Amino acid sequence: GAVVSQHPSWVICKSGTSVKIECRSLDFQATTMFWYRQFPKQSLMLMATSNEGSKATYEQGVEKDKFLINHASLTLSTLTVTSAHPEDSSFYICSARDSALDRGRGYTFGSGTRLTVV
Amino acid sequence: AQSVTQLGSHVSVSEGALVLLRCNYSSSVPPYLFWYVQYPNQGLQLLLKYTTGATLVKGINGFEAEFKKSETSFHLTKPSAHMSDAAEYFCAVMRGDSWGKLQFGAGTQVVVTP
Numbered sequence: 001g002a003v004v005s006q007h008p009s010w011v012i013c014k015s016g017t018s019v020k021i022e023c024r025s026l027d028f029q030a031t032t033m034f035w036y037r038q039f040p041k042q043s044l045m046l047m048a049t050s051n052e053g054s055k056a057t058y059e060q061g062v063e064k065d066k067f068l069i070n071h072a073s074l075t076l077s078t079l080t081v082t083s084a085h086p087e088d089s090s091f092y093i094c095s096a097r098d099s100a101l102d103r104g105r106g107y108t109f110g111s112g113t114r115l116t117v118v
Numbered sequence: 119a120q121s122v123t124q125l126g127s128h129v130s131v132s133e134g135a136l137v138l139l140r141c142n143y144s145s146s147v148p149p150y151l152f153w154y155v156q157y158p159n160q161g162l163q164l165l166l167k168y169t170t171g172a173t174l175v176k177g178i179n180g181f182e183a184e185f186k187k188s189e190t191s192f193h194l195t196k197p198s199a200h201m202s203d204a205a206e207y208f209c210a211v212m213r214g215d216s217w218g219k220l221q222f223g224a225g226t227q228v229v230v231t232p
Contacts, residue, residue, distance in 0.1 A: 004161075043208065044162075046219050046220070046221075049219065091159075095162075109162040111160055112159065112160060112161045114159060
């Protein structure tokens with residue numbers, strides 16, 4: 001089955017530094033990937049849609065200069081949290097859809113990244 | 119725009135009892151509907167989905183859900199709860215007319231008691 005690898009699974013960083021999270025589709029190509037943010041005991045909130053070879057589309061209220069998304073290949077999207085602050089601490093999850101399958105197949109999710117900014 | 123409402127943020131069931139998680143949606147076009155399960159500090163795993171065709175959908179781990187258009191519902195059930203079913207469950211809707219993003223419900227935490 002489709003597998004999405006997300007790395008790192010957890011990271012602790014100092015306030016003001018940047019952190020990069022990778023989302024990789026291992027056995028399929030994904031022209032579109034999605035980045036979600038999940039606060040404790042809450043639902044997933046879509047942050048942005050990552051499109052291979054073009055600019056990401058951000059949801060309303062998400063700072064594009066703070067959350068940089070790069071989708072340089074059909075199997076890799078990265079999310080960089082720039083100048084991180086404690087309020088950016090959260091669980092970040094990516095998802096990807098096999099480009100060769102119809103949209104009804106659903107999306108495969110990565111295992112998530114727990115970011116803690118101290 | 120579509121939306122998803124999950125009734126009950128917490129559900130406690132006895133082992134062996136029926137599990138019923140409620141999900142109602144709103145969508146101006148025929149939706150694709152999903153149920154996902156999330157274990158602590160992990161991503162989401164697809165339980166089942168409805169796109170077209172048969173309205174009773176069977177998924178993994180003994181779960182099933184029925185799409186009822188007249189009630190705009192997609193409730194998730196399992197006849198007999200197992201301890202391993204303790205997790206967070208999310209209902210999600212994707213618009214049928216786009217490559218679409220998933221809109222998630224608030225989630226329901228299931229606790230299974232011996």
